[in-house]
Amino acid sequence: xxxxxxxxxxxxxxxxxxxxxxxxxxxxxxxxxxxxxxxxxxxxxxxxxxxxxxxxxxxxxxxxxxxxxxxxxxxxxxxxxxxxxxxxxxxxxxxxxxxxxxxxxxxxxxxxxxxxxxxxxxxxxxxxxxxxxxxxxxxxxxxxxxxxxxxxxxxxxxxxxxxxxxx
Amino acid sequence: xxxxxxxxxxxxxxxxxxxxxxxxxxxxxxxxxxxxxxxxxxxxxxxxxxxxxxxxxxxxxxxxxxxxxxxxxxxxxxxxxxxxxxxxxxxxxxxxxxxxxxxxxxxxxxxxxxxxxxxxxxxxxxxxxxxxxxxxxxxxxxxxxxxxxxxxxxxxxxxxxxxxxxxxxxxxxxxxxxxxxxxxxxxxxxxxxxxxxxxxxxxxxxxxxxxxxxxxxxxxxxxxxxxxxxxxxxxxxxxxxxxxxxxxxxxxxxxxxxxxxxxxxxxxxxxxxxxxxxxxxxxxxxxxxxxxxxxxxxxxxxxxxxxxxxxxxxxxxxxxxxxxxxxxxxxxxxxxxxxxxxxxxxxxxxx
Numbered sequence: 001x002x003x004x005x006x007x008x009x010x011x012x013x014x015x016x017x018x019x020x021x022x023x024x025x026x027x028x029x030x031x032x033x034x035x036x037x038x039x040x041x042x043x044x045x046x047x048x049x050x051x052x053x054x055x056x057x058x059x060x061x062x063x064x065x066x067x068x069x070x071x072x073x074x075x076x077x078x079x080x081x082x083x084x085x086x087x088x089x090x091x092x093x094x095x096x097x098x099x100x101x102x103x104x105x106x107x108x109x110x111x112x113x114x115x116x117x118x119x120x121x122x123x124x125x126x127x128x129x130x131x132x133x134x135x136x137x138x139x140x141x142x143x144x145x146x147x148x149x150x151x152x153x154x155x156x157x158x159x160x161x162x163x164x165x166x167x
Numbered sequence: 168x169x170x171x172x173x174x175x176x177x178x179x180x181x182x183x184x185x186x187x188x189x190x191x192x193x194x195x196x197x198x199x200x201x202x203x204x205x206x207x208x209x210x211x212x213x214x215x216x217x218x219x220x221x222x223x224x225x226x227x228x229x230x231x232x233x234x235x236x237x238x239x240x241x242x243x244x245x246x247x248x249x250x251x252x253x254x255x256x257x258x259x260x261x262x263x264x265x266x267x268x269x270x271x272x273x274x275x276x277x278x279x280x281x282x283x284x285x286x287x288x289x290x291x292x293x294x295x296x297x298x299x300x301x302x303x304x305x306x307x308x309x310x311x312x313x314x315x316x317x318x319x320x321x322x323x324x325x326x327x328x329x330x331x332x333x334x335x336x337x338x339x340x341x342x343x344x345x346x347x348x349x350x351x352x353x354x355x356x357x358x359x360x361x362x363x364x365x366x367x368x369x370x371x372x373x374x375x376x377x378x379x380x381x382x383x384x385x386x387x388x389x390x391x392x393x394x395x396x397x398x399x400x401x402x403x404x405x406x407x408x409x410x411x412x413x414x415x416x417x418x419x420x421x422x423x424x425x426x427x428x429x430x431x432x433x434x435x436x437x438x439x440x441x442x443x444x445x446x447x448x449x450x451x452x453x454x455x456x457x458x459x460x461x462x463x464x465x466x467x468x469x470x471x472x473x474x475x476x477x478x479x480x481x482x483x484x485x486x487x488x489x490x491x492x493x494x495x496x497x498x499x500x501x502x503x504x505x506x507x508x509x510x511x512x513x514x515x516x517x518x
Contacts, residue, residue, distance in 0.1 A: 050174040125368035
């Protein structure tokens with residue numbers, strides 16, 4: 001009886017996890033086989049309330065939130081100055097994806113766990129491993145990262161244009 | 168504000184304890200390597216085996232599932248190695264026994280040679296009179312030769328369990344792609360996890376390049392020496408080729424040690440000066456190929472040790488583990504240096 005309960009409990013959690021990974025745009029093009037390989041590489045990490053997930057310009061990878069919430073803040077962690085909240089992320093959201101290609105992608109931001117949280121990490125070395133062993137799969141992920149980058153650039157350009165035209 | 172400060176303090180304490188815990192587990196595992204007899208060499212062999220077989224297994228797993236690719240590569244390698252040994256062992260052991268039998272003869276002939284030489288010396292320099300060069304030399308040579316020739320078979324039989332266990336370990340190392348160390352990941356505290364991961368990957372990669380390069384280098388050197396000796400119709404060609412390839416793993420000193428038995432056989436046998444010169448030329452040629460072609464291509468990015476450091480390390484290796492120690496001490500220290508450099512670079516990059 002208890003076993004059945006546990007099985008279902010964990011099954012549900014695993015299914016939820018798969019959904020979260022599939023929802024992440026970086027991995028949306030992967031085949032089932034590639035997805036199962038990717039999942040064997042991901043790291044389950046548990047964070048305490050208030051723990052820093054990554055510091056400014058030192059991240060090496062992205063995280064998907066499985067449980068709990070994570071705040072993205074501007075400023076320096078543990079400093080006297082009050083850091084300002086950029087976005088509050090919750091289950092299913094992901095962050096830090098640009099660290100996969102550029103170590104200092106987030107120079108003035110850091111991520112902090114709000115409450116206990118469970119995160120799924122995917123880091124530069126893991127991407128490197130995919131690129132070396134399964135280049136096709138790696139290219140799919142890199143293409144997605146470039147898409148994210150270009151859409152952000154577009155948004156930034158629009159903002160600059162707006163600022164110019166309002167002058 | 169005070170509650171958030173409290174929180175930060177609590178997290179700091181937590182991380183500190185996690186780090187200590189992780190370091191204790193890690194050092195216990197490391198200590199067990201040296202406490203459990205033979206485990207260290209078993210693991211080392213398994214490590215080397217898995218690093219050599221990993222690229223073909225990864226290559227094969229582009230087409231077929233990894234669960235099949237690893238065993239296919241693994242067992243076909245072991246099978247062909249076994250077949251090769253089965254086919255060549257009677258021949259090799261015959262050569263080895265012959266060499267063992269004839270070794271004293273060679274030493275006698277060498278001592279005659281040295282005697283002649285000393286006579287020549289004594290007639291020119293009086294002060295060497297009381298110093299019996301031939302006796303000294305024969306003593307050293309025969310004790311070293313006997314130690315080696317007699318030790319080798321017993322070392323090999325002693326390490327039978329090691330040889331049997333190593334493939335077993337290697338198989339599981341290959342199955343879990345990043346090695347067994349990956350199972351330690353959950354224990355690594357959050358604040359150092361990303362650093363740990365990149366470091367582990369970097370070190371793994373560099374050591375892989377190093378081990379594969381060294382083994383390929385030794386193999387090619389052995390091939391050249393063996394083939395050259397066969398062409399020169401020299402006795403014990405294959406055995407001497409294998410010996411030269413094994414000793415080539417020890418830098419600077421290795422090639423010299425590898426050429427000693429060849430020179431002994433050449434000097435003691437009935438060979439013309441031209442033939443001896445040809446054999447010496449073969450070794451010289453091999454070393455030129457090794458240092459001009461093989462090392463730059465295979466090991467270019469790997470740090471080299473200072474010749475003096477190499478000598479000290481080899482002496483230390485011989486002290487701890489005898490002949491095996493001499494062969495493995497340099498690769499081991501080199502791997503350690505690669506690791507330390509990777510750690511240092513990572514830390515200095517992130518400050």
